[in-house]
Amino acid sequence: MSAEGESVGKKLSAWLFVMVACMGLLVGCDGSDKAEAPVRKSAKAPVEILFWNPFGGGEGDYVGQIIKDFNESQQGIVVRQLRLESNEYYVRLSTALSFGKGPDVAVAHADRVSPFVKAKQIIPLDGLAQLAGLDFSHIESTNRNSVVYNGETYAVPIDTHFHMLYYNKDLLAKAGLGEDEVISKLRHLTPQEFMDFLTLLQNRLPGVQPLAVNTPFFQEPFLDMYYEAGGELLTPDMKHAAINNEKALEVLRFYQKLFASGLSDLNDKTPWDTFHNGQAVFWMGGIWEAGHHLKDSSFQSGIAELPSLFGGNKQWGSSHTLVIPTYVTKEKQLAAMAFIRYFSEVGSLTWGEAGHVPANSTVQNDSHYQNLPYRKLFLESSRHVKLAPNTDKYSALYTVLSEELQNIIANRQDPKKGLVDLEQKLNELLAS
Amino acid sequence: MDTKPIELRKKRVSGNRAKAELKAILYIVPFLIPFALFYLWPVLRGTWISLHVWNIQGMQRYVALDNYKRIFENSDFYKYLWNSFYFVLICAPTVLILGLILALIINQRIWLRTLIRSVYFLPYVLSVSVISFIWLKLFDPKNGPVNGLLGLLGLPQDINWLTDHRFVWWAITFATDWWTVGFVMVLFLAGLQEIPQDHYEAATIDGAGTWSKFWHITIPGLSRVMKIQVFYQVISCLKLFGQVQIMTGGGPGNSTNTMIRYIYVTGFKKDMFGLASAQSIVFCVIMLLIAVIQFKLTDRKD
Numbered sequence: 018m019s020a021e022g023e024s025v026g027k028k029l030s031a032w033l034f035v036m037v038a039c040m041g042l043l044v045g046c047d048g049s050d051k052a053e054a055p056v057r058k059s060a061k062a063p064v065e066i067l068f069w070n071p072f073g074g075g076e077g078d079y080v081g082q083i084i085k086d087f088n089e090s091q092q093g094i095v096v097r098q099l100r101l102e103s104n105e106y107y108v109r110l111s112t113a114l115s116f117g118k119g120p121d122v123a124v125a126h127a128d129r130v131s132p133f134v135k136a137k138q139i140i141p142l143d144g145l146a147q148l149a150g151l152d153f154s155h156i157e158s159t160n161r162n163s164v165v166y167n168g169e170t171y172a173v174p175i176d177t178h179f180h181m182l183y184y185n186k187d188l189l190a191k192a193g194l195g196e197d198e199v200i201s202k203l204r205h206l207t208p209q210e211f212m213d214f215l216t217l218l219q220n221r222l223p224g225v226q227p228l229a230v231n232t233p234f235f236q237e238p239f240l241d242m243y244y245e246a247g248g249e250l251l252t253p254d255m256k257h258a259a260i261n262n263e264k265a266l267e268v269l270r271f272y273q274k275l276f277a278s279g280l281s282d283l284n285d286k287t288p289w290d291t292f293h294n295g296q297a298v299f300w301m302g303g304i305w306e307a308g309h310h311l312k313d314s315s316f317q318s319g320i321a322e323l324p325s326l327f328g329g330n331k332q333w334g335s336s337h338t339l340v341i342p343t344y345v346t347k348e349k350q351l352a353a354m355a356f357i358r359y360f361s362e363v364g365s366l367t368w369g370e371a372g373h374v375p376a377n378s379t380v381q382n383d384s385h386y387q388n389l390p391y392r393k394l395f396l397e398s399s400r401h402v403k404l405a406p407n408t409d410k411y412s413a414l415y416t417v418l419s420e421e422l423q424n425i426i427a428n429r430q431d432p433k434k435g436l437v438d439l440e441q442k443l444n445e446l447l448a449s
Numbered sequence: 450m451d452t453k454p455i456e457l458r459k460k461r462v463s464g465n466r467a468k469a470e471l472k473a474i475l476y477i478v479p480f481l482i483p484f485a486l487f488y489l490w491p492v493l494r495g496t497w498i499s500l501h502v503w504n505i506q507g508m509q510r511y512v513a514l515d516n517y518k519r520i521f522e523n524s525d526f527y528k529y530l531w532n533s534f535y536f537v538l539i540c541a542p543t544v545l546i547l548g549l550i551l552a553l554i555i556n557q558r559i560w561l562r563t564l565i566r567s568v569y570f571l572p573y574v575l576s577v578s579v580i581s582f583i584w585l586k587l588f589d590p591k592n593g594p595v596n597g598l599l600g601l602l603g604l605p606q607d608i609n610w611l612t613d614h615r616f617v618w619w620a621i622t623f624a625t626d627w628w629t630v631g632f633v634m635v636l637f638l639a640g641l642q643e644i645p646q647d648h649y650e651a652a653t654i655d656g657a658g659t660w661s662k663f664w665h666i667t668i669p670g671l672s673r674v675m676k677i678q679v680f681y682q683v684i685s686c687l688k689l690f691g692q693v694q695i696m697t698g699g700g701p702g703n704s705t706n707t708m709i710r711y712i713y714v715t716g717f718k719k720d721m722f723g724l725a726s727a728q729s730i731v732f733c734v735i736m737l738l739i740a741v742i743q744f745k746l747t748d749r750k751d
């Protein structure tokens with residue numbers, strides 16, 4: 018053997034020695050485990066399931082509490098959660114569902130479920146619900162119907178969520194206005210009268226935004242007012258867009274005037290924080306923020322229905338549901354359904370504290386829920402929610418709607434032209 | 450003369466060559482396998498998808514080149530393509546000039562040289578999400594330190610860095626420059642250290658001033674590094690995505706939407722993977738063309 022060969026040989030044997038030593042260590046570890054094995058075998062290991070949710074900030078903490086309570090309430094199942102950023106949540110969820118690896122139970126909005134059903138990426142839950150003892154008749158029919166496809170229920174709705182009008186009581190007092198008087202006045206105002214009222218606030222409270230509008234997600238406040246005006250997103254056969262009309266034009270002009278006159282700050286990227294920090298008198302925010310705003314003792318806030326500026330009382334809204342992917346094993350499916358049942362029947366009370374209106378009617382009628390502040394008003398408002406049209410292209414339509422509306426408000430575009438473009442793009446999408 | 454030893458030698462030589470070639474192939478296998486698996490295969494697969502209507506439910510139907518036709522008929526494509534190029538025009542020169550200035554400063558025998566070099570290089574090790582969130586907070590119009598500082602300096606009104614058309618590209622450029630300038634600086638520094646010191650000494654003897662030494666020795670001496678840097682910066686600026694996705698979401702009103710974000714939204718948000726694949730292929734071809742033009746324009750000898 019040459020000197021080089023010898024040195025290689027030596028190196029190899031050194032590596033082999035190290036590897037054997039490591040294996041020995043591993044065997045050693047194994048041995049110590051074996052000593053405890055008989056004890057472990059007697060108790061069945063709990064089933065661990067992974068739960069994906071897109072809830073951030075305040076909302077996420079309530080979900081964390083529900084998971085903690087569930088894990089403590091029984092021994093057989095352990096729920097682990099993965100919190101994901103809400104904007105990109107569906108990108109990750111649909112990728113996970115396509116690849117067949119990801120959550121065992123996940124949150125999905127009712128209006129996003131349809132493509133997953135068509136792609137057979139989530140399973141129907143009727144049989145599992147029966148096994149786990151979940152009674153679908155306790156779920157509000159509007160919520161349940163939105164997730165039924167070909168007679169089968171593909172998701173368990175946990176809530177309805179929509180917008181309310183939040184107001185800062187301290188700022189109203191500072192402006193010399195009585196809370197009750199303002200709230201009753203707001204019920205029946207025209208857009209112009211509402212703007213006049215906001216101008217009064219602007220004059221009395223310099224440096225404060227009279228009305229914070231959700232500009233980063235402008236499609237939501239737009240749809241609130243557009244639905245109030247009696248507008249529709251699509252034609253009844255859902256083959257064409259129906260958005261280029263006088264109602265949409267009026268709503269867009271109203272918002273453009275609000276921004277142009279400084280009654281709302283178009284550049285505010287975090288209007289929810291602006292309100293929470295006492296820098297806005299009114300805020301058309303989600304009910305999911307109720308717990309967050311109301312429990313903060315640094316300012317006094319109140320909640321009212323959205324002002325009916327455009328005649329009707331319909332408003333934008335959606336519903337969170339829980340779904341189980343197709344790739345989940347039978348054992349985990351059952352565990353996931355047990356968790357879903359707990360969320361719907363017990364967790365919904367905690368969820369209701371965050372602000373969402375629980376989809377479970379038993380929880381809605383529970384005195385604990387009913388006694389939470391403003392919850393009767395929430396229940397009343399939830400009847401006005403207009404859920405999204407049931408099409409598997411809703412997610413794409415919503416993206417186009419959001420982009421084009423951003424173009425109109427951010428570029429101060431002529432809304433007439435903007436609506437023509439929007440309708441054309443929606444139609445292109447529907448035709449593809 | 451006995452020919453046997455020559456034949457034997459020939460055999461040995463050809464045997465050695467085959468061995469060497471086999472060895473060479475073995476050496477590139479670790480590169481070839483991931484290249485074929487993670488680059489070639491996705492490109493081929495992407496091309497295949499681009500000929501179909503393809504969504505979350507998989508392949509729907511074959512449409513031949515329809516997706517490509519749709520791209521060129523849509524004005525958004527040209528708008529976002531221009532946005533990508535606009536970013537190249539403002540970001541590449543600024544980061545190169547800043548990098549060069551920093552390298553020139555650090556190349557001097559100044560106090561705490563290593564510390565300064567590390568400080569400037571540090572942001573480069575951060576991920577795009579981290580730097581984007583840092584600058585998102587820094588550029589916050591109401592509570593951000595940037596406006597706070599400008600206010601202290603006497604600026605009367607807050608600037609809406611990320612929602613005003615006039616400032617948004619500069620805000621993204623600033624964040625990107627801060628993030629990548631360290632890398633540009635290090636490459637220039639390496640280039641500077643390659644320039645022989647005696648060139649400067651000779652120029653000093655000939656009575657050349659600092660400025661003329663910079664123009665006639667430093668700049669030509671850096672030309673090779675400069676070509677690589679320009680090439681690299683153009684490509685990386687064209688690929689802008691993370692910063693706009695996090696800092697502006699393509700806004701205000703799509704004014705910072707770039708090609709990569711357009712492809713992302715078409716595929717993942719509008720569920721049109723066939724069209725998005727076609728967009729990727731078109732953009733890939735455009736980038737390749739730019740690379741070829743750059744190669745042709747710069748020194749062919751290199």
